[in-house]
Amino acid sequence: MPGLITEDGANGANGAPYTNNYTNGADTNGHPSDQLNDYVDGHANGYSNGASNGSTREVNHDDWFIGSVDQGTTSSRFIIFNSWADPVAMHQIEFENLYPQSGWHDQAPYELLDTVEECIEKATEKFVALGYLKSQIKAVGITNQRETTICWDKNTGEPLCQAVVWPDTRTKDLVRELKNRPGAEKLTELCGLPLSTYPSSVKLMWMIKHHGEVSKAYEENRLAFGTVDSWLIYKLNGGTERNIHVTDTTNASRTMFMNLHTRQYDDQLLNFFEIDPTKVALPKIVPSSSPDAYGSIARGTLAGVKIGGCLGDQSSALVGQCGFNAGQAKNTYGTGCFLLYNVGTKPVISKYGLLATVAYDFGEGSEAVYALEGSVAVAGSGVKFLLNNLGFERDSHRISALAESVEDNGGLVFVTAFSGLFAPYWIDDAKGTIFGITQHTKRGHIARATLEATCFQTRAILDAMERDSGHKLHSLAVDGGMSNSDLTMQTQADVSDIHVARPPMRETTALGAAIAAGMAADGCGWDSLEDVAEMMRIKDHVKIFKPVNDKKKVARMYANWERAVQMSRGWVVQEEDDGPEHATSIKQSQT
Ligand SMILES: Nc1ncnc2c1ncn2[C@@H]1O[C@H](COP(=O)(O)OP(=O)(O)O)[C@@H](O)[C@H]1O
Ligand SMILES: O=P(O)(O)OC[C@H](O)CO
Incomplete structure (x- = not known):
């Protein structure tokens, strides 16, 4: 068969490593996508795309591949991995995030779906152009931004309003009211999450209260609720035709409707959020890897290919980094930044502002694994x-x-509290604030303070994790778009006095879902997590950032950060934001 895959990249045919795989990556403002640059950087850092070091490989039609949809907050992508967990073809599209009012954050449900479908088409075209056959793709996995809430009509399959995205804070007054209700103090023990604007529960409650079409559908028993995984799986399966309405345990653990211990919906939680499950269809909770729960792709170039696995993106990154042992942690620097620390098979409820969440749950024959999350x-x-x-x-x-x-x-110091501050602070009355501006201030200082803000928050999370777990982490595996910044990674190492380990292949989020799907597919060698971990162990080229900074200077910087956090409190007052209380309609976003 035609074509050689060279170690230089996926693309021996034109000799341009990776670039052909990223041809359309355009920012919303028309510039080449960051990921194009990132990936080429990653390659230059020593990542090799082949199965083994230093050789060329012939296209072999006995090889198998797994596709992975990664639907993030900033972009959608589809990556096809070979059996060595190396990406061989990819397509990525950045889509529009909508901010119709201060504190509001919307996305168009169809834009999420359309970009995913286009990525599947284009990446598969590139895969075929390399000489492979579509039939070599054995299964597809899905990973997604979590908590983002979508409402659709279960009779028509059509969305009822824009998706309310995870950092949205329109629910802050509702959250304040809920915090004073009886039972509020028991929620975290049941579901692992603190009551805040972040989970899906308050978003759904707000949509039912304030969006006419959602309220009407709820009253008429037509309402279907889902996070992005459920929406995509439902639509990729053809919507109402097959009516596959599911979610995996990791995504469900972000709704506040699921009991963390039973991993099923809990009436106490549903009652607290005034959700009547006879009036709204909730997705069935299924394991993250399953040969039959997720159906298959109904149309397009991969029609008929099984969807074998699904994981919320942060869980997926933990799996992609092979964080399978208690005590291992990873930090993903994407649109937001999420540190997951594997605590083993019993959930740990944090006393210091972290979340308890399902790390992964591969179903029959294996126990669910939990994480502490910052x-x-x-x-x-x-x-x-x-x-x-x-x-x-x-x-x-x-x-x-x-x-x-x-x-x-x-x-x-830039306290980037655009959505208040999440872990471990949970300050909902702060907004973004820059302290210390003088005539000396340059754009470079603002850029630096922006990158440092994530590092300081990660340090605060690591401190909380040490207090919760009694263990100090000495090494932190990282990934995500912002981990491409060497300065940020070095700052993280300095600020947290920790070794920061960045793998050359930073598509670990997509890889996690591919692993979940591969484990559910026939004819793949990824039969167990041990197999996967063994295969990944032989890879190298992890770049380690070691702390080099003067400890006194770091202590001063961090003390300033903490002071700035305290000073940013209380900016938001209740009467502020008395804007129109309705979710944005689909039509509004189309004009
Ligand atoms: N070299 C870089 N330096 C700093 N930030 C970066 C860099 N490359 C990408 N990013 C940021 O990373 C984010 C995209 O990361 P990604 O992991 O793709 O996010 P998501 O999964 O949320 O869509 C964007 O917000 C982008 O601004
Ligand atoms: O889009 P990311 O990668 O920042 O991830 C979003 C998270 O899943 C939100 O909880």
């Missing part, structure tokens, strides 16, 4: 804010270069 609402979205709102630069990687153009933060 969630930071703003990471890469702070970088995007500098690009899109302040016009600092054109591409994310340039923000890192801009930050490097100054020696330090020049006395600036």
Whole structure:
């Protein structure tokens, strides 16, 4: 068969490593996607795409592959992995995030689906162009931004309003009211999450109360609720035709409707949030890897291919990093930043502001594994804010270069509390605040302070994790778009006094879902997590960032950060934001 896959990249045919795999990656403002640059960087860092080191490989039609949909907050992508967990073809599309009012964050449900379907088509075309056969793709996995809430009509399969995205804070007054209700104090023990604007429960409750079409569908028993995984799986299966309405345990653990111990919906939780399950169809909770629960792709180039696995994106990254043992942790720097620490097969309820969540649950024959999680609402979205709102630069990687153009933060601290502050602070009355501006302040200082904000929050999470678990982490596996910034990773190592380990292949989120799907598919060698871990052990080229900074300087910087956090409290007052209380309609976003 035609074509050789070279170690230089996926693309021996034109000799341009990876670039052909990223041809359409365009930012919303028309610039080449960051990921194009990121991936080429990753390659230059020593990542090799082949099955073994230093050789060329012939296309072999006995090889098997797994596809993975990664539907993130900033972009959708589809990556096809070979049996060595190396990506061989990929397509990524950035889509529009909508901010119709201060504190509101919407996405169009069909844009999420359409970009996913287009990525599947284009990546598969690239795969076939390399000489492979579509039939070599044995299964597809799904991973997704979590908590984002979608309502649709179960009779028609049509969305009823825009998706309310996870960092949205329109529910803050509702949350304040709920905190005073009897039973509020028991919620975290039951479901692992603190009551805040973050989970799906308050988003759904708000949509039922304030969006006419959702309320009407609820009263008429036509309402279907889902997070992004459920919406995509339902639609990829053809919607009402097969009516596959499911979610995996990891995604369900982010709704506040699921009991963390039984991993099923809990009436106490549903009652607390006034959700009557006879009026709204909730997705069935199924294991993250399953040969039959997720159906198959109904149309398009991969019609008939089984969907074998599904994981919320942060769980997926933990699996992709092979964090299978209690005590292992990973931190993913995407739109937000999420540190997951594997605590084993019993959930640990945090006393210090972290979340308890399902790490992964591979169903029959294996126990569910839990994690402590530290969630930071703003990471890469702070970088995007500098690009899109302040016009600092054109591409994310340039923000890192801009930050490097100054020696330090020049006395600036940027509390990037665009959605209040999440873990471990849970401050809902803060908004983004920059302290320390003088005539000396340059754009470089603001860029640097933006990157540092994520590192400081990660440090606060690591401190909380140490207190909850009694163990100090010495090494942190990282991934996600913002982990491409060497400056950020070095700052993280310095600020947290920890070794930061960055793998050359940073598509670990997509890889996790591919592993879940591969384990459910016939004819694949990934039969167990041990097999996968063994295969990954032989890979190398992890880049380690070691702490080098002067400890006194770090202590001063961190003390300033903590002072700034305290000073950012209380900006939001109840009467503020008395804007119109209705979710954005689909029509509004189409005009
Ligand atoms: N070199 C870089 N320096 C800083 N931020 C970056 C860099 N490359 C990408 N990012 C940021 O990473 C985010 C995208 O990361 P990704 O993991 O794809 O996110 P998501 O899964 O949330 O869609 C964007 O917000 C982007 O601004
Ligand atoms: O889009 P990401 O990668 O920042 O992930 C979003 C999280 O799943 C939200 O909980």
